[in-house]
Amino acid sequence: MVGSxxxxxxxxxxxxxxxxxxxxxxxxxxGVDTTRLDDNKISSFRNKKLGFIFQFSNLLSDLTVLENVLLPRQIAGANNFSEKEAKDLLTAVGLQQQMHKRANKISGGQAQRVAIARGxxxxxxxxxxxxxTGNLDSVTSETIVQLMKSMAKKLNHTFIVVTHDRDHFGDVDRIIxxxxxxxxxxDMPSEMEVIA
Structure with missing residues (x-):
């Protein structure tokens, strides 16, 4: 999604x-009308069905990279926090060597990769x-964009990305x-159709 x-x-x-x-x-x-859910069900639904990646990674600095990725599982009340899955995701985003570092000891680009794995x-x-990518330099931004695209295809997840900078994202499935x-x-005035 783009726009001023x-x-x-x-x-x-x-x-x-x-x-x-x-x-x-x-x-x-x-298929679920989420407007009919009460606050408790909304929280549970959000945690199970939605992943979030923000401009700032919002990692907890006193936790390790691995612990940050596992946090949504713990919030969901999963009995096994599936450390193997978290490690596999961290390997997929290129952070297998950073798993046990504290979140405040990694770079901004690495923190954003952790946020993708957590999401x-x-x-x-x-x-x-x-x-x-709003808080990253252009080289790191390109790396993060390519990583999100590859993870979306590899894991067959839908990513909805909001950006001011359409140029960073190149070829995508749909532009709103x-x-x-x-x-x-x-994304061009001549080709835009009103959808909502």
Missing amino acids: SGSGKSTLLNLIGLLDHPTNGKILID LINKPSIVLADEP TIKDGRAFEG
Whole structure:
């Protein structure tokens, strides 16, 4: 999803992520009308069905890289925290040598890779990424974009990415442009169709 500041991108992502409630209408995820769920069910649904990657990695600095990735599993109340799956994800994002380091001892690009692994640990239906490269230099940004694309294909997950910088993402499956709170298909004015 692309659009200028204030266009409504983050608001839409917050609605899809069940962080905000719509004033009207429905939000359907995997056939479930999430607007009918109470707060406890929303939290459980969010943790099981949605993964999040933010502009800032939001890692807990006193935990190791591995512990940060396992956190969503622990929150879900999983009896086995599946350390092997977390290690496999960290290997897939190129951080097998960083697993036991404290989160405050790794670089910004590495922290964002940890955030991607953490966002994937519960095998979500949708991974929501809000400006995941906004805090990174251009070289690291390109690495993170390519990593998200490869993980989406490898694991068959849907990534919804909000960005100001469409150029970083190259070829993608679908582009939605948000302008003045309305959604359009495509990223060029001549090819845009109103979809919402």
